[in-house]
Each structure stands twice: as C-alpha cells, then as structure tokens.
Amino acid sequence: MNTQTPMIDVRQIRKAYGVHEVLKGIDLSVNKGKIVSIIGPSGSGKSTLLRSINMLEDVSSGEIWLDGKQVNRPLKGRQFENHINHIRQEMGMVFQQFNLFPHLTVLQNIMIGPIRLRKLNRAEALDRAQTLLSKVGLSDKGNAYPARLSGGQKQRVAIARALAMQPKVMLFDEATSALDPELVEEVNQVMKQLAAEHMTMLIVTHEMRFAAEVSDQVIFMDGGVVIEQGAPKDVLSNPVEERTRAFLRKHLSH
C-alpha cells in the first residue's frame, strides 16, 4: 500500500553518550505532505531524535534518509561537510530558543541563506523574504533587529528564515516551549497554515491539543524508544500502552 518513498525515513537509529543510550533503535517515517508529532516526557530522547535527523547530533548506528537520499552517509572530512551542508538546505529547522542572528535585521536574517547558499540575487531574495514575512504576519518588522521583537515574533521570523530556503521538510524542536502562554497561539497559527499547505513537518512538542489538531500521526516516546504511534485520536484519546496513559494523565491534569 505504501509505494511512495517517505520524505523522512529513520531506520534503527541509536545514540549513546558514553554508556547512557538515549536513542535505542528508533524507526520513523514521514510521507510527503504529512505531519507527524513526537510527544513524550523530557529526557525521552525526542529532541535528540529530531536533531539527529539533520545531524546536529550524530548517531552511533542506523540510517537516516531524506527523500531517497541518505543523510548520514559514511563520508569523511570535507566530503562529509559538503554533503551535509547540501542536505541541510533541504531541511528547515526551528529551535526552541529561536536562534535568530542578533546582528542582522529581520530581513537580513531571512535573506542571508537564499543569497549565500541558494545563489539568489538580492532582489529575488528580498521578494521572497517579504512574501514570507507577510505570510507570518510581520511585514512591518523587516528592518527591525531581533532584540526589538517579542518571543512569538522572533519565532515567526525563525520559521520564515527556515522557509526561505524552500526546504522539503520542516523540523520543529519545541517551537513554542520558550514562549509566554499568550504568544503560543500566533506561532501555532503559522504552523497550522503550513500544515494546510501540505508542508511535510516533524514536530517535537508537549502541547497535546495542538498535536491532536494538526497531526496525521502522533508518536509517543519514552526512555529512547517509541512506545506507541498512530492516529492522534488513538494515541492521545485511546492509548493502548500504560506508559502512554500515565504520561497523558499527568500532562492533561495540569
């Protein structure tokens, strides 16, 4: 039934810090246009898993594939550098702490990747950046420096910066966890909009309601393994595994 190549395909990845294994053989695949959310307690390895996919963390074993190309090819030195730099351009990453470049304006933050890496000229890059800024509702902030923005605005710029590279997938690493509660919604709105446009997304989150709303599939991780996965209504409303239930009970009681 599944003949298409998955956009993201993770096979049996393991990662250990010394003797402590944080990923114990994870399998995961995300098809084109699908949205998969990863939930789980802190320390479950969900962020590490996400960061492994674009090799911000390297893995001990296993394979990571993006749209039919292996991400963690066994290359050495400069060859690996070139390979990973190219493949990362295909994956947009959004961080919990935004990580905007504070010495650049909002527009410069968004344009620098397309200009330097995608070889767009300034006019094209500016055009693309302005389109994205209006999409995230920040057309008037183009010339501001990040220090002048609220957390929610920063994160929306960070999303625009990642989108400007026109990636095949977007990876969200707890994109709203560092935000004040009243700023979460504006970022969620942008993510929902991307979902409606069928962007392939892998989202690490602890917002169960948001996960239920946008995801095609939810994965519950604990202790470096996938405990349970499936449609959000199954995993979140009717979990089979006791650990999933315990986690959800604790989380929903807050």
Add this chain to the structure above:
Amino acid sequence: MDIELIRQILPFLAQASVLTIGLTVCSLAIGLVVAVTITIASFSRMRAARWAAAAYVSIMRGTPLLVQLFLVYFGGPQMGLELTPFLAGVVTMGFNIGAYMSEGMKGAVLAVDRGQNEASRSLGFGRFDTMRLFILPQAAPLMIRSLGVNTVILCKSTALVSTIGVVELTYSAQRFVTSTFKPFEVFACAGAAYLIIVAAISLIVHALERAVDHGRKAAL
C-alpha cells in the same frame, strides 16, 4: 622637586616614547598573527593542532617574559639566531602576547551562544561561513576589549627590553638618572609618559569597540 630638570629631559623622553610606541606596534602586529593562528588551531578538528595550540599557550604563559627575552637575545646566537636588540624584543613580545591574545579570542568565540552555530549549520552553512558570517561579528566587540587589555599590558612590558639595550622610555630614563641623580623626577616623568600612551591606546580601543558593536545597535 626639580622642575627645570623635568623641562630639560621631557623632549628626550618624548623621543624615547616614540621607540616605545614602535616596539608596541610591531609586537602587536606579530602578536595578532600569532593569536589568530593559535585561535584557528585551537578550534581545529585535528587533535594535534588543538594540542599544539594548548601547549604553546601554556609555555608562553608559564614562563617569565624576561626569561623568554634573554633566551632569544642571549641564547639565540648559540643556536644560530642573531637578532638586533629591537628585533629580539619585538619577536619575543609578539610571540608572548600572541598567546594571551589567543585566549581572549577563543573566549570571545566561545561566548557566542551555541544556538547561533546550530542555526547557521541547520541552514546549510559550512564551518568557515558560520564563523565568518555569524560567530565572528558577534564575538568582535568582546575580542576587541580583550585585545585592548593585552595591548596595554604589552605596551608596559616593552620596558623589559631596556635590559637588552634598546633605548626606549625606561632605558632612556635610567640614563638620565645616572647623569642627574634625580631618580624621583625622572621616573615620575617616565611613568607619566607611559600613562599618556596607555590612555591613547584605550581611546583607540573604545572607538573600535563602538564601531563593531552590533549588539548595541540592535538594542537601540
């Protein structure tokens, strides 16, 4: 207090100050090259390069500058390295201050948030571009501050080359003492001359800091 004496020796001390400034500038030039090299080596992926950089810094910081100076100037000829006092001074001080400066540069780079590196790498920028476009511009103000401190130290260290016969400010002052027997006036003047040079260095450093401080601009 012999005011007349001070008036007489001031022009000579001013002249000697020029040599002190020359020593500082030349040592600084060598020091910067050394510091950049050591800093690059200490961020290298090659373990041997990192090790060599660390060893270099420990040796340079772990031995007195005066001993290094004597080693180069007096010990050099024995090893086939014959340098004029000025050159021996400049080379030794340059290589010495370079070790301290590299520590400041390294610290400034490490002070930039890790997330900046991750954001750049996740966009697809390589290590070199990441350093050049994102890390260094943010590290620059901090770097300049520590380079400034080290330049001040360097300027005052040039007094040590008086011991190998470079007639800079301190040596020049000593000569006046032997001819006038008025050490208080003479050394007070010499001290004042150093103070003026150091003040000038501080002014330049402040101007540079302002010129590169993107953080301040961003916070406006």
